[in-house]
Amino acid sequence: MLQFNHFNFNVLDLERSLAFYRQALELETVREKTARDGSFRLVYLGDGETGFLLELTWLRSRTEPYDLGEQEFHLAFRTDRYDALYARHKAMGCVCLENPAMGVYFIEDPDGYWIEIVPARE
Template sequence: MKFTFAHNNINVLDLDRSLAFYKKALNLVENRRWDNPDFILVYLGDGHSQHQLELTWLKDRTAPYNLGDNEMHLAFHVDDYDGAHTLHSQMGCICFENEGMGLYFISDPDGYWIEIMPFRKVHEQE
């Protein structure tokens, strides 16, 4: 039996704001969309891997999501760490830096954390 990652899902309060954030911050683009009377699902991809991020927008939702103490996060490695750090600093979305580990986290419009690490860090851990 073989399992393969397909996607991760997060719920967003403002779909347009989230799409703009993920495009600007991580260069994720919309691969497909499913429009339902009660919700919209948008699948974002990085153009390199098959893994996708599914954004779910509930059309009648008006209150921000309570993420609680959940330490769930997405993680990306980047080939230009300094350039990414500069972009994210300019966007004002860096929420935590761990210089000792050589990585940092950004926060999306709904408060989800996204880990950013240099490409080499992924391979050093293997």
């Protein structure tokens, strides 16, 4: 057996990130792990439909933004509610790139990670 399990984003402000992912993408906490000494927290978010998880990692000692390079990576979500989510994301001010030719757009989370929104196609 070999299956996708989770993808990780390191975040500076865990509560801000949790609020963003709840509002923007309706992700909910599936499980958490906190170090005994409080040095880190892992929060796994799920979509309630697949088994794939987004792990948000918070490190107490981290105070500087993460270097995300040239943004040549991203996470993608497919949806059958493309227009409604697009309107929500525009209202939130998190749409960072639109590609009408491909029929997709990207949002940016509080730490600068890009997330592609792809319409479900038949």
